[in-house]
Amino acid sequence: MDDLFKQTETVNSLLARYGVKFGIYKDGVFREQLFPFDPIPRVISKEEFSVLEKGLAQRVDALNCFLADIYGEKRIVKDGVVPEEFVFASSGYLRQCEGIVPPEGVHSHISGIDLVQAKDGSWYVLEDNLRVPSGASYPLIARDLTRMSSPDTFRHNAVVDNRDYADLLKAVMDHVNTGGINVVLTPGRYNAAYFEHSYLAERTGSVLVTGQDLTVEDDVVYYTDYQGSKVKVGAVYRRISDEYLDPLEFEEESLIGVPHIMSAYRAGNVALINAPGNGIADDKGIYYFVPKMIRYYLNEEPILSNAPTYLPFYEEDRRYVLENFDRLVIKDVAEAGGYGVVFGSKLFPEDKASLIALIEEEPRRFIAQEVIDFRDMDILEDGERVPRKADLRAFVLTGGKTVVWKSGLTRFSRNPDSFIVNSSQGGGFKDTWVLSR
Amino acid sequence: MELLFDYRMSIGFDGMASRHAFTLRFVPMDTLRQRIGRCVWAVDPSAPLSSSVDSEGNTVLSGTVQRPHSRFSACVSGEVSTVSADSDSPVPEHSADPLDAMMYRHFTPKTEPGPVIRFIAGGLDGRSVETAMDAMHAVHDSIRYVKGSTSPQTTAEEAVSAGEGVCQDYAQAMASVCILAGLPARYVVGYTVGEGESHAWTEVLVDGMWYGFDPTADRTVGSSHIKVSHGRDFDDCRINRGVFVGAAISGQTVNVTVTEARP
Numbered sequence: 001m002d003d004l005f006k007q008t009e010t011v012n013s014l015l016a017r018y019g020v021k022f023g024i025y026k027d028g029v030f031r032e033q034l035f036p037f038d039p040i041p042r043v044i045s046k047e048e049f050s051v052l053e054k055g056l057a058q059r060v061d062a063l064n065c066f067l068a069d070i071y072g073e074k075r076i077v078k079d080g081v082v083p084e085e086f087v088f089a090s091s092g093y094l095r096q097c098e099g100i101v102p103p104e105g106v107h108s109h110i111s112g113i114d115l116v117q118a119k120d121g122s123w124y125v126l127e128d129n130l131r132v133p134s135g136a137s138y139p140l141i142a143r144d145l146t147r148m149s150s151p152d153t154f155r156h157n158a159v160v161d162n163r164d165y166a167d168l169l170k171a172v173m174d175h176v177n178t179g180g181i182n183v184v185l186t187p188g189r190y191n192a193a194y195f196e197h198s199y200l201a202e203r204t205g206s207v208l209v210t211g212q213d214l215t216v217e218d219d220v221v222y223y224t225d226y227q228g229s230k231v232k233v234g235a236v237y238r239r240i241s242d243e244y245l246d247p248l249e250f251e252e253e254s255l256i257g258v259p260h261i262m263s264a265y266r267a268g269n270v271a272l273i274n275a276p277g278n279g280i281a282d283d284k285g286i287y288y289f290v291p292k293m294i295r296y297y298l299n300e301e302p303i304l305s306n307a308p309t310y311l312p313f314y315e316e317d318r319r320y321v322l323e324n325f326d327r328l329v330i331k332d333v334a335e336a337g338g339y340g341v342v343f344g345s346k347l348f349p350e351d352k353a354s355l356i357a358l359i360e361e362e363p364r365r366f367i368a369q370e371v372i373d374f375r376d377m378d379i380l381e382d383g384e385r386v387p388r389k390a391d392l393r394a395f396v397l398t399g400g401k402t403v404v405w406k407s408g409l410t411r412f413s414r415n416p417d418s419f420i421v422n423s424s425q426g427g428g429f430k431d432t433w434v435l436s437r
Numbered sequence: 438m439e440l441l442f443d444y445r446m447s448i449g450f451d452g453m454a455s456r457h458a459f460t461l462r463f464v465p466m467d468t469l470r471q472r473i474g475r476c477v478w479a480v481d482p483s484a485p486l487s488s489s490v491d492s493e494g495n496t497v498l499s500g501t502v503q504r505p506h507s508r509f510s511a512c513v514s515g516e517v518s519t520v521s522a523d524s525d526s527p528v529p530e531h532s533a534d535p536l537d538a539m540m541y542r543h544f545t546p547k548t549e550p551g552p553v554i555r556f557i558a559g560g561l562d563g564r565s566v567e568t569a570m571d572a573m574h575a576v577h578d579s580i581r582y583v584k585g586s587t588s589p590q591t592t593a594e595e596a597v598s599a600g601e602g603v604c605q606d607y608a609q610a611m612a613s614v615c616i617l618a619g620l621p622a623r624y625v626v627g628y629t630v631g632e633g634e635s636h637a638w639t640e641v642l643v644d645g646m647w648y649g650f651d652p653t654a655d656r657t658v659g660s661s662h663i664k665v666s667h668g669r670d671f672d673d674c675r676i677n678r679g680v681f682v683g684a685a686i687s688g689q690t691v692n693v694t695v696t697e698a699r700p
Contacts, residue, residue, distance in 0.1 A: 074536060088543040095673065098492035216458075217501070219487055247680045248460050248499070259458030259680050263489060263499050 005380060007149040008039045014145050020138065020195055036428035037142050038379045042392065042410040049406065049434045052115075052123060055303030056394050057402040058294060060111045063128060063281050064398060065297035067107035070280055071097050081296050082289045085313070085364055090286070091334060092279025094242060096249050096262060103176040103235075103271040104399075108278055110136075110172070111396040115304070117375045124307045124372055126391065128287065130278040132239055135409040136395050137196040139431045140165050143407070146431065158436045162407030166203035168397045173204065173235045175399035176271035180234030182206040183223060185214070187240045187256040197239050206237065216260035219267040235271040236261070242276045284333035284367050285311065308370040312363035321368040322356065328368040330355065343371065379412055379428070388412045392432060408432040438521055438660040439698035442628050443514040444635070446677060446691045452684035453505035459679035461498040462491070462666045463513050463635075465627070468530045469520075470649070471664060476515030482506050493673055495666035507684075511677065516698065519660040527566055527648035527657040530640055530664065537642055541621040547670035548613040551594035553579070557610075558617035569615060569622075569641040569650055570657075576611040577655040589671060604637040605671050607652040611639040612670070623667050625649060626674040630661035630695045635676060640667060663695060 016034055044052070069076050070087060077084050087093055112133025114126045143162055147154050173182040184206045186197035201208035207223060214233065215222050221233040238245065244254040246262040264270045280286065288309045291302040310317040310328070321328060325344040332340030347355065359366050376387035390412040395405040410430040444463055461480075465473050480486065484500040491497050502509065520528060544550065550558070557575045561568050579597050586601040593613040596606035608624050615622035621642040629636045629651075638651040638658055649658025658664075668674040 074539070077539065084539055084543070088540065095492055095669065100492075215501075218485065219489075248458060248678050252678065252680065260499055260501070263460075263487070263497075266489065 004146060004150040004153040005039050007146065008037070008380060010149050011039065011142065011145045012037050014149075015141070018141065018195075020141055035138060036414070037138075038412065038428050038430045039146070040378055040380060040385070041431045041433045042377060042390070042408075043433045043435065046435050046437060051303065052394065053404040055123075056113055056396050056404045058298065058300060058303055059113065059125065059128070059290060060108060060396045060398060060402050062290065062294040062297050063111065063130060064105075064107050064402075066286075066293050067130075067275070067278060067281050068101070068105060069297075071100060071107075071277060076293065076296055079296075081292050082286070083313070086283070086285050086289070087280060089364070090280055090283050092277075092281075092283045092286075094277040094279070097275070097277030100266055100275075100277075101268075102265075102275045103178050103268065106172075106176055106398050107275040108281070109176065109273045109275075109398050110169070111398070112136075113394045113396060114391055115394060116307075116372055116391045119373045119375050121375070123304060125290075125304050126307055126372075127284070128282040128290065129393075130274060130282040132241055132274065133393070133395070134193040134196055134239075135393055135411075135429075136165055136169075136405070137199045138429050139407050139409050141199065142429070142431050157433070159433045160406040160436045162405065162432075162434075165395070165405055165407070166200065168403060168405060169200065169237075170204040170206075172397050172399035173206065173237060173271075173273060176273065177234035178269055178271055180221075180232035180270075181223060182235045182237065183209045183214070183233055185209055185211065185236050185238040185240060185258070187211075187244070191239070193239065200237070204237075211240075211256045211258045214258045214261070216258065216264050219260070219264045219269050221258070221261060221264050221270045233270060235273060237273045242279065245272075245276060284331050285313075285364065288367060307372055310368045312359050312366055312368065317368075318359070318363055321359065325352070325356065327371060329371050330359070330366055330368050333365055333367060344368075377410070377412060377430070379414075379430075386416070388414065388416065389418065390430070406434040438519050440517045440519060440630065440661070440663060440695055441514075441698050442517060442663055442693070442695045443512070444628065444691075444693045445510065445512040447508065447510040447689065448679075448686055449688045450507050450509075450681075450684035451687040453507055454509070454681040454684040455503060455505045456683075457502040457506065457509060457679060457681035459500060459502075459509075459511075459677065461486075461511055461513075461677055462495050462626070462674060463511070463676050464496040464498065465515070465517055465663050465665050466494070466496065468664055469532070470528050470530050470658070471517050471519045471662075474516035474518065476513065478511070478513040480509070480511045482509070493666065493668045495668070495674070505683065509679075517663050519662070521660045527569075527650065528659060529646040530649045530658065531647040533642050533645050533647055537647075538621050541623045541642060541669065542616050542619075543669075544613065544616060545670045545672070546592065547672060548593050548609055548616065550613050550617050551598070553597040554594050554610065554613050554617060557597065558614045561614070561618040564619050564643070566641075566643050566648060568618060569620060569643060569648065572611055572614045572618060572620075572641075573639075573650045573652045573657075574655060576607055576614055576652040580607055580610065582653065589675075604653040608637040608639045609670055611650065611652040615639070615641050623647075624670050624674055625658075625664055625667045626676060627665045628663040628693050628695050630697065632692070632694045634691050635665070635693055636662075637671070637674075638662070661695070 112129035184201035
């Protein structure tokens, strides 16, 4: 593996040359930055991965049941398992999706489940991402490059080939396709994950399109190619968020969406991957209820644990949160990407007082979690191994059945004092190896 | 009562608009209180229209005018018979769907209450039709009708705080007050006898039945109202939505006429 480490510079410069970048907006200015690759892989044994695999598939199956239920019968709310305040008053609940059964009944086709490993080796799910989870392309392309720059490493380690991601993705698209071509709908080149959109379109044999390339006539979606001929579209892997998807149903100002696409979707004439409205299931408030969903829908015990979480919404939890404020992490349920996350112990007294007042005023808006003692992972910094916090985003794909990609995106914080690993916060990434024996 | 209605809307552009995609929620619905007879609609420039039903149960017409145009108009007209309500007691509009009570007791950004809405709701007692009547009177008394004083973005709380508004503000405020008082409520768009713009009012769910209240006029919804659509707030019921390229809107006119049919 030392050979691989020596190739770090080469790999990073190749990543830069191939345009593997991450765009961020800061103070209104768009900048593209490289997403630094660290050569020390996360290695997961075959046995360990098989437990993760079962747990992840179970979790995603339950989340899909939840989505079908919420936009359908609402049994879980009627039965009092999930309080209705957490559903119908949530910004993730989209009234426009009420009553829609998506093609093949799948709501979350691509689920990005974020996990961390504690010092004792046990895994905890930190977050479910069921809207437009990004990041699969990074370990995919990094693997490609490391195999080229250090073939010996892969000759001597029994690593499962992860380059089947595009095949898994294509199988999902084909499974839900209503007849027509597959397209990847991108907001365009100034999107943070544009590199990934083009890469995945190419690898799945889909057409990369922007909103302007698609039109809807009589509730059918068409793609107009360069010659001006129209082709029917059966599945849209859309990498734009719900609120910009259809200006006639959501944000009217949206220029990147497709007018009437929701109407075509409602009529069952196109698959949208992932289904709109999924924000109701990956809300930080709903997270608390996922283990309950697994028991409720699947009648199984959850294989993977949540981080211990408290909902100030419940009187008892609120008291606990206020009493143990300094050792908890407080999250604003409306925020994403590592924003709106604060550690109780790191607040100045006046900020702490105002946050507590806010929690008492709007308890529904927050969750509190125990800080998990992460197992650090080594990264190479100036040739030295130094420990850093890291998480794992596992990619779970649901078509005919739910499968877990045998790899994943391991993100780490470059700042030794930070627990936040999001790429939008300046972290880096590693490849994730699943061993085959 | 037999009513004839006619709704016309016209948008002028400052240049040539094209790829104009639109939705129209302007076709009245059948309810316990009203029956739709003849009903026809058209758009100009003409475009194929597809009809569907949204998640609220409203009829939505969708279409796209591809070619350049400097003006767009849409109209719907027809006959409606409404039940006569001779007293001031409310008339049932719909029997409630089993999920309605759960679905219509949550606030949206438009109906989220603030101190003034809370104050108004604080004066209410019970969960009966009378409670809803009291809410209607209280909202009516809290807002002075001033044309043009608010915009489509105005929230219920903003309207009652300013003490001025138009029918949509009365309707959203009454929905907010009722929900706070424990009565599921929703926003309604419709037409009323006379000539002018479209109207908005509030429906309240009591004992499995939806009843209409018109807080702008401070009376219950009766034989002179024609209901078109309902939703949680103004945004769910927008009569016309549209997107286009190439030009900006230079003006929009709406004209609604509702008259009693002569036998």
